[in-house]
Amino acid sequence: MNVIETKGLxxxxxxxxxxxxxxxxxxxxxxxxxxxxxxxxxxxxxxAAGESVAYVGPNGAGKSTTIKxxxxxxxxxxxxxxxxxxxxxxxxxxxxxxxxxxxGQRTQLWWDIPVIESFTxxxxxxxxxEKTYAENLAYFTGMLGLAELLHQSxxxxxxxxxxxxxxxxxxxxxxxxxxxxxxTIGLDVAVKExxxxxxxxxxxxxxxxxxxxxHDLGDIEDVCRRLIIIDAGRIIYDGSIQGLLxxxxxxxxxxIIASARIDQPSAARAMPAGVEIVHADEREMTVxxxxxxxxxxxxxxxxxxxxxxxxxxxxxxxIERVVKNVYEGRLELEQGA
Amino acid sequence: MRLSRTVFLFxxxxxxxxxxxxxYKADFIIMLFSGSVLQLLGVMFLGVLxxxxxxxxxxxxxxxxxxxxxxxxTEGVVSFAFEGMWRIVRLINLGDMDxxxxxxxxxxxxxxxxxxxAHGIGNMITGVILCVIALSRTxxxxxxxxxxxxxxxxVSAAAIRTAISFAANCSGFWLTSFYNAFPLMVHQMADFxxxxxxxxxxxxxxxxxxxxxxxxxxxxPAVYLFxxxxxxxxxxxxxxxxxxxVLIARAVFYRGLRRYDSPGN
Numbered sequence: 001m002n003v004i005e006t007k008g009l010x011x012x013x014x015x016x017x018x019x020x021x022x023x024x025x026x027x028x029x030x031x032x033x034x035x036x037x038x039x040x041x042x043x044x045x046x047x048a049a050g051e052s053v054a055y056v057g058p059n060g061a062g063k064s065t066t067i068k069x070x071x072x073x074x075x076x077x078x079x080x081x082x083x084x085x086x087x088x089x090x091x092x093x094x095x096x097x098x099x100x101x102x103x104g105q106r107t108q109l110w111w112d113i114p115v116i117e118s119f120t121x122x123x124x125x126x127x128x129x130e131k132t133y134a135e136n137l138a139y140f141t142g143m144l145g146l147a148e149l150l151h152q153s154x155x156x157x158x159x160x161x162x163x164x165x166x167x168x169x170x171x172x173x174x175x176x177x178x179x180x181x182x183x184t185i186g187l188d189v190a191v192k193e194x195x196x197x198x199x200x201x202x203x204x205x206x207x208x209x210x211x212x213x214x215h216d217l218g219d220i221e222d223v224c225r226r227l228i229i230i231d232a233g234r235i236i237y238d239g240s241i242q243g244l245l246x247x248x249x250x251x252x253x254x255x256i257i258a259s260a261r262i263d264q265p266s267a268a269r270a271m272p273a274g275v276e277i278v279h280a281d282e283r284e285m286t287v288x289x290x291x292x293x294x295x296x297x298x299x300x301x302x303x304x305x306x307x308x309x310x311x312x313x314x315x316x317x318x319i320e321r322v323v324k325n326v327y328e329g330r331l332e333l334e335q336g337a
Numbered sequence: 338m339r340l341s342r343t344v345f346l347f348x349x350x351x352x353x354x355x356x357x358x359x360x361y362k363a364d365f366i367i368m369l370f371s372g373s374v375l376q377l378l379g380v381m382f383l384g385v386l387x388x389x390x391x392x393x394x395x396x397x398x399x400x401x402x403x404x405x406x407x408x409x410x411t412e413g414v415v416s417f418a419f420e421g422m423w424r425i426v427r428l429i430n431l432g433d434m435d436x437x438x439x440x441x442x443x444x445x446x447x448x449x450x451x452x453x454x455a456h457g458i459g460n461m462i463t464g465v466i467l468c469v470i471a472l473s474r475t476x477x478x479x480x481x482x483x484x485x486x487x488x489x490x491x492v493s494a495a496a497i498r499t500a501i502s503f504a505a506n507c508s509g510f511w512l513t514s515f516y517n518a519f520p521l522m523v524h525q526m527a528d529f530x531x532x533x534x535x536x537x538x539x540x541x542x543x544x545x546x547x548x549x550x551x552x553x554x555x556x557x558p559a560v561y562l563f564x565x566x567x568x569x570x571x572x573x574x575x576x577x578x579x580x581x582x583v584l585i586a587r588a589v590f591y592r593g594l595r596r597y598d599s600p601g602n
Contacts, residue, residue, distance in 0.1 A: 013598050073438045073599050096441045108436060112357045124349055125440050 003084055003177055003209050004047040004070060010078035011040040011065050039065040041233045043079070047226075049176065052203050052210040054224035056323060062233040063213040067179050070211075071101050084176055097126065100170030100208075104182035107162055108169045109154035115165050116150040119172065126173035133172065140168035143198055160191035167195065171202060178202075180212040184219055196222045217323055229323075248322055252291040253315045254299055258283045258307040267306035275299055346442060350450035351418065358455055365455045372416075372459025376409050380467065396533050400563060403471035404555045405531055410464030411494040411554060412527075417457025419449040419499050426509035426517050432600045445590060449503070477562055486561065486572065493575035494554035498527065500582035501549055503590070510593030523549065530555035553578045 017033040018024050040062040047053055057063050068074040069081060072088035072095050081088060084098045101108075109118040123133045141147055144164040154162060163183065170178050180199075184192045200223055202208045214220055220227065220241070227244055229237040237244055261282055268277055274293045279286035285307065289299045296314055303309060358365050380402060387398035425448060428434045437447040477483070505523035512519065530551035534542050546552045553575045561569035 068435070068599050071439060073435050074597070075595050092438065093441045093443070096439055099439075101439050103435070106433070106435060108439075110353065110357075112360065113353060117353070121349060121353065122440075124346065125442050127441075 001049055002046050002082075003049045004045055004211065005082045006043055006045045006070075006079060007081075008079035009040060009043040009045070009066070009069065009076055009081055010038070011062075011069060011074060012036050012038045012077050038233050040069070040230075043230070043233075043235055045228070045235075047209065047211065049209055050203070050207045051226060052199075052224045053212070053226045053228060054220040055211055055213045055228050055230065056220060057213075057230040061230045063230060064181055065233075066230070067101075067181050067211070067213065071099060071179055072096060097173065098176050100173070100175035100178040102163075102166050102170045102178070102180045102183050104163070104180075104185040107154060107166055109162065109165060111155050112153055114151050114153055115146070115157070118154065118165075119150075119169065122169055122172060128173050132174065136168075136172050136174070140171065143201065144168055144194070160187050163187060163191070163195065167198060171208065174206075175208065177209040177211065180210070180214075182214060183212060184214060184216050192216070192218065199223050220323070244322055250290050250292060251288045252296070253278065253286055253288040254296060254303070255279075255286045255313045255315065256284070256300075256303055256307065256309045257311040258285070259310045260308050262307045267303075270302060270306040272302070275302065343443070343446060347418075347446060347450060350447075351453065354450065354453040358453060368455035369459045372413070372454075372456030373463045374459075375456075376405075376460060376463045380405060394533055394535060395565070397475070399471045399474040400559065401532065402467055403475060403562075404559045406464045406467035406471055407490070407494070407558070408464075408527070408531055408555050409460050409467065411491060411498060413457040413460030413462075413464055414491070414495050415457070415498045415502070416454035416460065418453065419503075420454035420457070421447075421449045421451030422499070422503045422506050423520070424448070424451050425503075425506040426515065426520075429509045429597060430513065430515055430600065434597060435599055444594070445503075445587065449499070475563070478564060483562055486558070489576055490558050490572070493579040494558075496579035497550060497554055497575070497582050500579070500586040501527075501551075504582075504586040507586070507589045507593045510596045527551045527554070532556070550578045550582065 013036075014034045015037050016028060017035045018028045043062075043066060045066075055063055055066065065074065069076050070083055070088055072092040075089045083095055086095045086098070088095045108122070109115060110121065119137065122128075128136075141150070144167060146164060146168060149157060149161050149165060154165070157165065167183070170180075183199075184195055187195070196219060199210055199212075203210050203223070210223065212219065212223065225240065227237065227239065227241050228235060229244075237248075239247075262280070262285055264277075264280055267280075267285065271277060271287070274290040276288050277285060278288045285303070287299060287303060300309070300312065383398065383401065383405070387401075392398070393401075428437075428448065428451070434444070437444040440447065502520060502524050505520040508519045509517055526545070526549055529537065529541065529545045534545060534552050534556045537545075542552075546557075553572070557569070558572045558575065560566050561572035563569075
């Protein structure tokens with residue numbers, strides 16, 4: 001069963017078009033001009049219960065806008081959307097009982113009161129039964145190490161401490177889905193680890209569906225099994241992480257160390273089309289090859305005709321490079337396949 | 338939302354806000370007094386005015402003080418309980434409205450209870466004191482329907498004021514400046530309600546009876562209570578006017594919310 005489903009989901013904003021200076025502002029007052037900014041267009045999503053999905057794309061690609069439509073904050077300008085079978089905007093209050101939300105930049109906690117009081121307020125807001133609340137509180141306190149934080153006010157917490165509390169808040173009412181927008185932004189490695197571990201556990205043990213956006217590839221690889229890439233408001237990839245690599249990463253590379261000096265010109269001549277020396281030193285060489293045309297063995301054999309190989313290292317294609325390419329707008333998606 | 342749940346959550350939020358305010362004691366006390374001082378200055382001004390001129394259109398000074406007192410009191414109730422509406426522009430511009438939209442509670446309730454105004458307590462106290470003094474110096478023929486009318490008036494007047502100021506603050510959805518003077522202007526127009534409406538020209542009378550029905554929070558109830566005019570019973574329309582204002586304010590809010598673009602991130 002799909003817990004999140006969208007078809008042709010669109011969102012555009014109207015932004016005032018003002019000429020600079022006082023004159024421009026006055027002119028805008030009398031003859032306002034606007035510009036349509038398309039944030040998200042034709043987004044189709046189908047996410048099943050229990051999945052963990054990374055929603056990835058460069059800044060301004062439409063990640064947050066999509067999340068805000070799925071959580072009922074923004075009204076879509078077009079298309080269909082269903083979350084747990086409900087329309088998130090028109091049935092906002094019912095939808096909000098089934099979802100948990102963490103925005104890395106914002107907090108659900110009340111700034112001036114102890115964390116535990118925010119928790120009890122939210123318990124009343126979400127009408128969480130006393131027994132469920134007590135169980136969840138104990139569970140989250142243990143897993144996220146909240147014991148010392150509960151009696152401090154939110155304003156005194158560090159970013160990492162606050163984020164741990166916010167995670168507990170998002171899951172306190174046993175939502176079916178949790179949306180996380182940049183949950184690890186600005187956090188140190190230890191806290192990131194802890195948060196990822198926590199997300200994996202609630203996904204596995206409680207079957208909570210996870211949809212997260214992140215710029216941190218560790219989050220994506222570690223927590224999510226499925227990757228959706230959005231760029232300029234459009235979905236450009238939806239599938240497994242391995243599938244992305246298979247489709248879009250053609251090159252693999254091999255690094256060798258030779259026992260004697262390598263004769264570079266003759267080595268270069270020995271490489272067939274699709275195999276290329278990308279780095280060469282006196283006794284070291286890195287060769288990149290099309291992994292769909294050659295196996296590592298083929299390439300190693302070719303290299304061995306030109307150099308006395310004593311050691312080699314195979315570098316696997318990695319997600320980091322692909323996503324980095326997307327962020328830099330360099331992914332040649334169509335040619336890649 | 339169910340009424341019992343709304344009342345329960347309202348009291349939870351209110352209690353929480355009071356607790357927070359009490360942590361900053363000095364602030365709280367200053368706010369409390371500033372409310373009373375401001376209103377008392379207004380009354381003193383009225384006293385000076387009346388010491389120079391005869392009763393205005395058959396209204397004595399103490400009768401007008403009674404209108405003022407009831408307005409101070411409801412104003413106090415509104416700003417104490419629903420001060421949060423004055424934060425709408427901020428909530429919109431900083432994207433903090435997001436949080437309210439993620440919870441299974443009416444965003445309107447969450448906005449209204451986002452803050453409390455300590456000066457509201459000062460206004461309420463001033464209102465009560467002035468009311469007691471004014472009642473001892475005016476003649477009201479207390480019939481049972483007039484006694485029954487008092488709680489109706491307080492609730493209706495508070496609802497009318499809240500709805501009008503709330504709707505005016507919703508202008509923030511359209512006017513995206515941080516310095517939006519419109520809500521304050523609308524709020525200040527309630528000053529018209531402090532004096533007999535018949536003092537003003539007809540367009541203004543129409544305006545404060547129909548467009549922004551502030552006349553129903555002060556003047557019209559006073560006409561009724563003092564048996565000034567045969568049409569005074571129109572004061573019983575106040576609850577209907579209140580419901581009308583609340584429905585309009587609600588519609589304005591949800592209309593505006595469609596425009597909310599959740600800035601930030």
